[in-house]
Amino acid sequence: MNNSKRSGEPILKVDNLQVSYGKIAAVRGISFEVYRGEIVALLGANGAGKTTTLNALTGVIPIKDGTITFNGKRIRNLATNKITEMGMVHVPEGRHIFPDLTVGENLRIAAYLYEGKDRNLFLERRESVFALFPTLKERINQQGGTLSGGEQQMLAIGRALITGCEMLLLDEPSMGLAPMLVKEILSTVEKIAKNGQTILLVEQNAMMAMDIATYSYVLETGKIVYEGTSDSIKSQDKIVKVYLG
Amino acid sequence: MNINIIIQQVINFLQLGSIYALCALSFTMVYGVARLVNFAHGSIFGVSMYVLFFASTFLFERIKSPWFVYVIVLIIASVVTSLIALLLESAAYKPLKNAPKIAVVVSSVGAGMAIQYLILNLAGSKALRMPALIPNLRIELAGIPVPLYKIMVIVIAILTMVILNVIIKGTRLGVAMRAVSQDRIAAGFMGIDTGRVVSASFVFGAVIASVAASLYGTAYSIFAYDVGEGIIWWSFIAAVLGGIGSISGAVLGGYIIGAISIIAPILLPVSSYKDIVAFAVLIIVLLVKPTGLMGKKDIEKI
């Protein structure tokens, strides 16, 4: 893994992002960049502000200050659906699949923005999702809410891919999954990146995340306390022990 | 009881049940999509009644074709109440987006009262008689004379429910409504403009309430400024009985309340005991199944 991609114009540039819940500052002026085709990890302990950061990026919660530039456009405080339209899609913590829709319907809703105009595009994208996650094809008529945790995570990622996004924001895809399954999901994430997606990966599971991420930021109580290539972070015992243990 | 009376009562039940079902449906739309208990909805129904009254009184003097007038006044009432519903949404609900649920309920009750008193001030407290919106021919059903308007009330109500079902199951907007209903945040991630979908649910509620008002006016003709109060009350009970937010539940609840309202007075000594029966049924159902007959645990509502 190298960091040769870290130059030029980043696809996502976050500058001095600040988010508060009432008087409590959850994200306190963080800046980071993600370059095209990269997997960047945002690491940190529970409560560090990772989910808050992703929610702020996709307009789920309002931003107090800072600028966010995606693909050269300012997206601060745009509505969530507009950000999806621009090509950045959030796969949230807890998956948030539609529990009473079938797997097939969950995937189809992801084509909401274009299916009416181009049904073949939807079918094409769905095929590539089935190639990544064959289980979804087997379970196409099963209700989303009846899937196992791992399958729900696959569905959530598959659904995001069907929107046709350029960049995925993944919030703890490994949460609650058995170690074997975590490996499988993360290696699929790596595959997705090889297919051309850019990925911002939020994980508590730092060591595993750094196995696939080229560059990582370490977040603690709303501040970035360290950044570097995953290899350089892994080699520093102190950081691993203090922030990522 | 002879067969003639039984048929009459069955038709009365279907008529009243259809009207309750539509009212409950119109009330449950907003809850199903946006999880808002819209107690101002009764006033929307009241506005509908007055718009239908004034518009049809005006048009019947000038246009001879009654069905044409019916369609026109229904469109006018739908447009007017949709605009009021959207106004209500932006004045009474949107500012409270992050407020506790109880604040929203209080706000909706207050907005409803404001609209009702506006009606009182503009139109007075005198009871009015709705012109015959649906022409009243008599037809014979198996030798028994039945007023056509009763059949038409039932047919129009069921048609409205079928159309709504087609929209929700088969159109892009319907898919978006189902998605927002199940998980509003995830719907946003899918590119759905959730704010617009919520607004659409207010419009759906207003249009269905207008259809219901036209049927109520046809069936019972006399009404006054507080007509919406009783309606919202029974709609709420029917919707909760069936499972609030659930469309099929609202329909079922509406017909059950309709059945109780027709059967109880026949069997019980005092006709107002029907209210007690309705409450008893509601309480028993909620004890056995707290989510209502068709309700699920806070998932798929429409």
Ligand SMILES: Nc1ncnc2c1ncn2[C@@H]1O[C@H](COP(=O)(O)OP(=O)(O)O)[C@@H](O)[C@H]1O
């Ligand atoms: N809805 C909320 N209201 C108030 N505080 C919150 C809310 N969500 C998160 N927080 C607080 O913000 C901080 C960051 O939380 P979060 O972004 O969820 O962290 P992470 O995803 O890194 O575990 C925590 O202190 C958390 O308690």
Ligand SMILES: [Mg+2]
């Ligand atoms: Mg989190």
